[in-house]
Amino acid sequence: MTIASEVKQCVASLKGVEAGLSSLALRTQDDESKRILHETMMVVNEVMKDVHKRVGELEREEPQYKGF
Amino acid sequence: MPEWLQIVLRSLFFLIVLFLITKWLGKKQISQLSFFEYVTGITIGNVGAELATKVEGSIINGVLSILVFALAPFIAGLVSLKSKTIRDLVEGKASVFIKDGKVMEDNLKKEKYTTDELLGLLRKKDVFDVADVEFGLLEANGDFSVMLKKQNQPLTAKDLNLAVASVKEAQTVIMDGEILDEPLSTIGLNRNWLKTELDKLGVTIENVFLGQANSNGELNVDLFDDKIKVPSPQEKPLMLATLKKCQADLELFALGTESKEAKEMYSKNSEKLQKAIDHVAFILKN
Structure with missing residues (x-):
């Protein structure tokens, strides 16, 4: 596996966690838990965006592994 | 009217009278007997039994007597709601x-x-x-x-300064294979959600003896067929594990990359993620 694909995998995992947190926040009845889950979701989203940017850079460096 | 028929009718009549009166006096009469309720309870029962078997006794007199004895704790209860002194007198003191x-x-x-x-x-x-x-x-x-x-005293989370996720009461959403709509909507879910969750577990609704949804929107079921093993909800621990894995990956990338900029970005984000994990871990742990 190349670095680019590993980073891509990480982005995908982060996206999955973000969606999971979001759905959990919606389903949870307790307001405090809801708030914390939502905050965590926002943080994960920021991290995901940053790493996603890096994917673009890597693809420029290793064009043979371009995908998605 | 033969005597035995009279007794049967009287018994039925007083059964209903006693039932209605205890119903009217409320749960308190059964659950916690104060002095007063103890005394009146015995007397009402006695009067009822006496009149059910004694044919010559007047029914109206009996009902009147029962009413008086039922009225007494009722009034005493009303007054003791207002006054502490009377409450101590009627219900006694610890x-x-x-x-x-x-x-x-x-x-x-x-x-x-x-x-x-x-x-x-x-x-x-x-x-x-x-x-x-x-x-x-x-x-x-x-x-x-x-x-x-x-x-x-037993150790509590408060003693340990432990953060714990608060839980609300679980709602029973399936009973004997039947969906209960009212509890389902109380917890903000619907039949569609239930169907999806059951599909995820791979069981049919007919096979579910009891299904409860907790405040995190997780479904726990007990099946009629006890040979089938139902997995407990793994969504939250899995999410926590994925979060931890992503954080570790970011750290690895930070070590691996040669670009200074990328290194900085990776380590910043890995720290950010670690903080978020610490923050949310107590909710995601089961």
Whole structure:
């Protein structure tokens, strides 16, 4: 596996966690838990965006592994 | 009318009268007998039984007597709601048996409790050593309440300064294979959600004996067929594990990359993620 694909995998995992947190926040009845889950979701989203940017850079460096 | 028929009819009549009267007096009459309710309860029962079997007795007189005896605790209850003095008089007062870890012998004598009985009361509360008790009192209704010394009390999350996710009561959404719509909507879910969750578990609704949804929107089921093993909800621990994995990956990338900019970005984000994990871990842990 190349670095680019590993980073891509990480982005995908982060996206999955973000969606999971979001759905959990919606389903949870307790307001405090809801708030914390939502905050965590926002943080994960920021991290995901940053790493996603890096994917673009890597693809420029290793064009043979371009995908998605 | 033959005598036996009269007795049958009278019995049925007084059964209904007694049933209605206890219903009217409410749950308190059954659950916790104060002095007053104890006395009136016995009398009402006696009057009812007496009139059911005695053919020559007048039914109206009997019902009147029962009404008077039922009215008394009703009025006493109303008045004692308003006044503390009357409440103490009617319902009695609690008496302290153990205070600051010492047995109050005078109060024990006043309530006519022997030492053996006190020890028995304590044992009912799972206390075998009087030295473990900080405070104990005999309630007005005869129950015994015990507060243990702090070091003998069970450990709580508060004692450990532990953050715990709060939980609300679970709702029973499936009973004997039937979907209960009202609890389902109380917890903000619908039949579609239930269907999806059951599909995820791979069970049919007919096979579910009992299904409960908790406040995190997780479904726990018990099946009629006990040979099938149902997985417990794994969504949250899985999410926590994925989060941790992503954080570790970012750290790895930070070490691996040669670009200074990327290194900085990776380590910043890995720290950010670590903080978020610490923050949310207590909710995601089962």
